[in-house]
Amino acid sequence: MKRILILESNESFANELSTYFTEKGYEVAGVTGDGAEGMKLLQSTAPSVVVLSLLLKNGDGFTVMEAAKSGGKKVDFIVLGNFSDDKIISRAIALGARYYLMKPVPAELVGERVAEVLEEGTPRAEKYVRRRACSLDGRISDILISIGIPPHIKGYIYLREGIKLTVNDPHMIDNVTKGLYPIIGETFGTTASKVERAIRHAIEVAWNKGRVDAINAIFGARVYIGTEKPTNSEFIALVADKLILESMV
16 A cells, blocks of 8 residues: 655644545555654655655754655655745755645645656556546646746746646647737736746746756756757747657656
8 A cells, every 4th residue: 555654734734634645545654743753754654655844843844854865765755835935945856855835735736746656656558547637737847846947936837837738739839929828818817928928037047047957857858058048939849748758658
């Protein structure tokens, strides 16, 4: 049985998560809001995934992740945080976070991310059947955060929506000005021109942070070099193509 450890200082939300995972057929290895107790449970219960809040008593979430890493403990973390600072998010990812979810977050979304992480260990045939049913949001978010686009800026949300639309209909990228941008704008109650500017700004943020190596690592090749920067449509198409290819593996 797949075992989930919940380290969450908000007792009400911790109980909600525990109930959710139990009803979904998971084994809940333990529930605590204490960091020191969490590290003991991590060692004694060998969970498949740890749902981890950064704010804990007697040691924060980073302390737990650092202890797991230094102890050679192989475990996947779904990190829950109240901070949108990209330095904090990058640190969490560097320490082993598979996803970073901003609070407040529904238990159902946490469950989706846990399922996506655990799915990687399922047989390929089963994975292929189930993959299209899984939300694209988590994978897109993982890519955007990894290259330095913080989730608190508007361009992040618009990019995620644009990539998702393009994955579902690749022809959308053929006319971003009259097709994709207006659809995104209508979804979020804004104009197509504001969508275009926000997406351009989000891409500039990543490039200004010098994350080109991280970008090339994600796409598995030297896609961009130095200060070379893609257009909005090029970037959306690049990420969408990667996700489409992943769904075929």
